[in-house]
Amino acid sequence: MAYWTLLKKELWSIFVSPVAYAVLTACAFSISAIFVYCFSAINQQNVTSISVLQATATLPTFWILVMFQVPVMTMRTFAEEFKMGTMEMLLTAPIREWEVVLAKYTASLIFYTLAWVPLAVNVFYLHVLTNPPVPFYVWPATLTFLAIFLFGMFFVSVGIFTSVITRNQIVSAILAFVFIFVYFCIGLLSYLNLDPWKIAVFGFSFTLDVREIASYMSALEHLTTFARGIFDTRPVVLYVSGTMLMLFLTQRALLARRLQS
Amino acid sequence: MIDVQNLSKSYSGHRAIQNLTFEVRKGEIVGLLGPNGAGKSTTMRILSGYLPPTDGKVTIAGFDVVTESLEVRKRIGYMPEKVPMYPDMRVNEFLRFRAELKKIPSRRIRARMDAVKQLCQLGDLERTIIGTLSKGTQQRVALADALIHEPELLILDEPTAGFDPTQIRAARELVKELSSHHTILLSTHILSEVEMLCTRVIIINRGRIEKADTPQNLTRMVRGGHYLKLEVKAAKEALISKLEAVKEVEDVEAIPHEEGWCTVRVYSAPGVDVRDNIFQTILKEQWQLREMTTVRATLEEAFVELTQD
Numbered sequence: 392m393a394y395w396t397l398l399k400k401e402l403w404s405i406f407v408s409p410v411a412y413a414v415l416t417a418c419a420f421s422i423s424a425i426f427v428y429c430f431s432a433i434n435q436q437n438v439t440s441i442s443v444l445q446a447t448a449t450l451p452t453f454w455i456l457v458m459f460q461v462p463v464m465t466m467r468t469f470a471e472e473f474k475m476g477t478m479e480m481l482l483t484a485p486i487r488e489w490e491v492v493l494a495k496y497t498a499s500l501i502f503y504t505l506a507w508v509p510l511a512v513n514v515f516y517l518h519v520l521t522n523p524p525v526p527f528y529v530w531p532a533t534l535t536f537l538a539i540f541l542f543g544m545f546f547v548s549v550g551i552f553t554s555v556i557t558r559n560q561i562v563s564a565i566l567a568f569v570f571i572f573v574y575f576c577i578g579l580l581s582y583l584n585l586d587p588w589k590i591a592v593f594g595f596s597f598t599l600d601v602r603e604i605a606s607y608m609s610a611l612e613h614l615t616t617f618a619r620g621i622f623d624t625r626p627v628v629l630y631v632s633g634t635m636l637m638l639f640l641t642q643r644a645l646l647a648r649r650l651q652s
Numbered sequence: 653m654i655d656v657q658n659l660s661k662s663y664s665g666h667r668a669i670q671n672l673t674f675e676v677r678k679g680e681i682v683g684l685l686g687p688n689g690a691g692k693s694t695t696m697r698i699l700s701g702y703l704p705p706t707d708g709k710v711t712i713a714g715f716d717v718v719t720e721s722l723e724v725r726k727r728i729g730y731m732p733e734k735v736p737m738y739p740d741m742r743v744n745e746f747l748r749f750r751a752e753l754k755k756i757p758s759r760r761i762r763a764r765m766d767a768v769k770q771l772c773q774l775g776d777l778e779r780t781i782i783g784t785l786s787k788g789t790q791q792r793v794a795l796a797d798a799l800i801h802e803p804e805l806l807i808l809d810e811p812t813a814g815f816d817p818t819q820i821r822a823a824r825e826l827v828k829e830l831s832s833h834h835t836i837l838l839s840t841h842i843l844s845e846v847e848m849l850c851t852r853v854i855i856i857n858r859g860r861i862e863k864a865d866t867p868q869n870l871t872r873m874v875r876g877g878h879y880l881k882l883e884v885k886a887a888k889e890a891l892i893s894k895l896e897a898v899k900e901v902e903d904v905e906a907i908p909h910e911e912g913w914c915t916v917r918v919y920s921a922p923g924v925d926v927r928d929n930i931f932q933t934i935l936k937e938q939w940q941l942r943e944m945t946t947v948r949a950t951l952e953e954a955f956v957e958l959t960q961d
Contacts, residue, residue, distance in 0.1 A: 396752040407740050476736035480797075483700045483732075484753045485725040650704060 393486040397494030401468075405502055414463055419509035421456050422447075426513045442528065444514055444535055445618040454575060454611070461543070462567035464502050465550025466560040468495045469645070473558045482649060492642045496551050503543045511536065531620035538617035541630040542610045546571050548637035555644045578609030653678045653805055653835045654699065659708035661694050668694045669859040672708070676852075678804075681831050683850035683867075684839040687959050691859040692839040693733050696809045699837070700730040713804055726754070729798030729834075733809040735791050739783030743774055743793055746782060747800060754801040768796040771826065787814035799830070806830065808838040812845065824849060843951045847871075853951070857959040870954040872923065880918040880927060881947050885940035888914055894937060898929045913942075 405411050429446040432438075438446075447453055472478045481491060518527040546567075553566035580601060587600040606612055613626040654676040661668045669691035676682045684692050697703040699710060701721040709716065715723040738746060747768065751761045769775050772792040777785065782793060791814050798806060811827075812820050820842065827836060827849055840846060846853055847867045854864040863870060872878060884891060888906045891914055895904045903919040920926045927944065934941050 393753055393755070396749065400749050403745075404738065404740065475738075476732075476734055477738060479697075479702055479732050480736055480794075481753075483702050483725060483728075483730045484750070485722050485755065486753060487722070649702065 392490075393484075394490045394494055397486070397490060398497055401494050401498030402501065405498055411502065414460070415506055418456070418460055418506040421452075422507070422510045423513055425450055425452050425456070426510065426517075430517065442531065442618075443517060443525070444510075444532055445615070447510070448535055448539075448614050448618050449611070457543075457546070458568055458571050458575065460506060461503065461546040461550050461571060462553075462564035464506070465499050465547055465554055465567060466564040467554070468499060468551055469555040469641075470557055470560045470563045473648070474560075478649070488645050488649075489642050492551070492555075492638055492645060496548060496638060496641075499547050499551060500544060503547050504540065507536065507539055507543075510539075528620065531618055534617040534620060534622060535614065538614045538626070541626060542613065545630040545633045545637070548634040548641070552637045552641045552644065555641050555648065574608070575610060577605055578611050579605070581606035581609050581612060653680075653713060654837065655709075655711045656695075656699075657709045659695070659698065659710060660706050661691075661698060661703065662706045667859055669856070672856070672859075672861055674854055674861060674864055676835060676837055678835050679831070680852060681827065681836045681838070681850045683846040683853045684837060684856065685843070685846060685853055685955055686839075686856040690856045690959075692856060693809055695856070696730070696807050696837070696839065697732075700728060700732075700807055701725050702730075726801070727803055728805045728807055729801065729803035730807045731791075731794050731798040731809060731811055733813070735787075735794040735814075737782045737790055737793065739781070741782050742779055743769075743782060743785075744778040746793065747796060750797045751800050756801055764800050764802070768799045771799065771829075772796040773822070788816060788819050791815065792819075795826075802833075804835060806834045806836045806838075808836065810839055810841065812840060812842060820845070843955055847951045855955060855958050862958045867951050870958075871949045871951055873954060878919075878949060879947050880920070880930065881943065881945045882916040882918065882930070882934075882941065883943040884914055884916055884934060885912050885942075886914060886937070887912075890937075891916055891939075894933055895930065898926060898933050900924050900926050900929070 426443065426447050429450060430443045433441070433443055433446055469478075472481065482488070514527070514532060517525050549570050550563075550567040553570065554560075554563040557563045557566070581603075583602070585602045587598045587602070589596065589598050607625065608629070613623070616623055617626075654674075656672055656674050659672040660670045672691075672695060684695065686692050694703065698705050699712065699717065701717050701724050704718050711717070712724045713727050715727070717724050741749070744765070747765050748761060751764060752758075756764055769778060772795050774789075774792060774796055777789065782790060785793065791811065795808070795811060798808070812823050815823055824845060827838070830836065831849075838850075850867060852864065853867050853870055855862045855870070863873075865873075888908045891906045892904050895901060895916065895918060898918075900920050901918055902921060905917040905919075906914045907916075908914045918926060918930060927946070931941075931944070
């Protein structure tokens with residue numbers, strides 16, 4: 392299947408470039424710094440209510456890292472092919488648009504996942520190197536990584552979409568950053584004390600609970616819930632369907648760009 | 653092999669090509685000629701399945717380029733005008749990637765890669781990074797890519813654009829060689845190439861077909877492009893009056909120069925040979941003759957005449 396050939400080539404083009412290693416190093420350094428900072432803060436203040444991993448995941452710096460990391464990883468995918476003109480060569484081979492979209496998406500998701508390996512290594516070392524060992528809770532830790540993967544899955548698909556609608560990598564990165572930033576900020580509305588809005592349209596009246604919607608969409612809340620060891624299927628449905636929507640839009644946009652070229 | 657019916661393409665209101673109708677039969681080498689912006693690349697992009705037509709129907713090997721695009725793409729080798737490449741890939745890596753993409757069975761990939769590398773003279777460059785190659789060499793890589801899956805039809809958009817004269821000659825030999833197995837549609841600016849290679853030429857201008865014929869017929873159509881050139885020692889007036897009287901001669905021009913010699917141009921209808929009659933007249937008049945040549949218009953002249961305003 393052309394998908395595997397394309398995926399292999401996408402992974403190759405990511406990892407043949409020194410940029411990938413610079414990004415991975417920067418991510419490893421930042422996430423480890425955040426982890427160590429949380430560990431020493433918890434240690435000094437003798438906090439027992441949350442784990443280091445939980446503290447790491449709720450720190451604003453952690454979210455700033457996510458907001459920068461994803462656009463940098465996805466900005467090249469389509470924008471570069473359009474700029475170099477290789478898209479014409481690619482799409483005159485007997486392959487389908489969705490195979491290209493899926494291959495580029497999977498490669499970026501693998502790149503994203505790799506960037507989080509240092510966090511797992513940190514958790515592991517904290518458990519191994521301390522005496523007496525810091526307790527390690529498998530289920531909450533697994534769920535934390537699952538949450539990071541889930542919203543990453545969605546954000547990467549957003550990044551892929553912003554890359555297909557522009558020819559310029561920087562514009563693509565900025566658009567993806569803005570989207571993720573706005574999405575994150577919507578989630579923050581759940582912490583405000585907003586009254587439900589009563590809306591009446593053409594005789595129909597309903598209440599719009601902004602707080603509830605914001606809390607349903609809040610990536611921060613999803614991560615904290617999962618980090619506490621509570622598995623909730625709603626975020627899974629949200630992110631999987633969000634990803635599918637973005638990939639569908641990407642495929643349509645790719646088709647539209649080809650038809651307009 | 654290619655059947656194009658009333659093909660039109662508009663870009664946001666501007667009609668790039670309108671009502672093109674032509675066909676290319678199996679085994680032909682057809683040249684698509686036209687000034688820049690005439691719609692050659694657009695036509696080729698539609699044939700390759702990359703762009704959909706606004707109107708009209710194109711079938712390649714019996715498959716519709718819009719509804720059966722995948723089948724069409726399996727059967728064509730397309731080389732775009734601006735050979736875009738992945739600059740970080742090595743020649744070998746690129747060819748393997750393209751071979752896999754074009755679904756060549758894995759056991760045959762090695763053999764196909766060797767074959768196209770030999771055809772396109774890339775043997776000693778297989779480990780070179782594409783970005784470091786010259787434009788002409790990159791084009792050879794693109795041609796190798798177009799050939800790798802043994803397509804029935806080759807669509808080559810200005811294949812010799814970045815070549816030096818030696819490479820052009822090599823490319824001409826290569827295209828001749830390829831024509832035994834492939835049907836070829838190519839566009840180029842080098843008209844001497846077309847004259848030597850193509851069995852048929854389609855000249856398009858401003859999105860319309862001006863003429864489609866063999867290169868020989870096209871050159872014959874050029875006004876004043878076919879004449880007999882003579883150098884005769886005689887008086888200008890006598891020459892004109894006697895030669896114009898010769899059967900089937902349409903017009904005579906004479907330019908006198910040194911020592912009583914005249915350069916004469918004798919025009920006749922296309923396809924008519926007046927050499928014998930002219931020679932007999934000269935003998936009868938006992939004029940001295942030191943040159944008699946048939947001058948034919950080049951395809952370049954035909955092209956300019958057909959495409960100028």
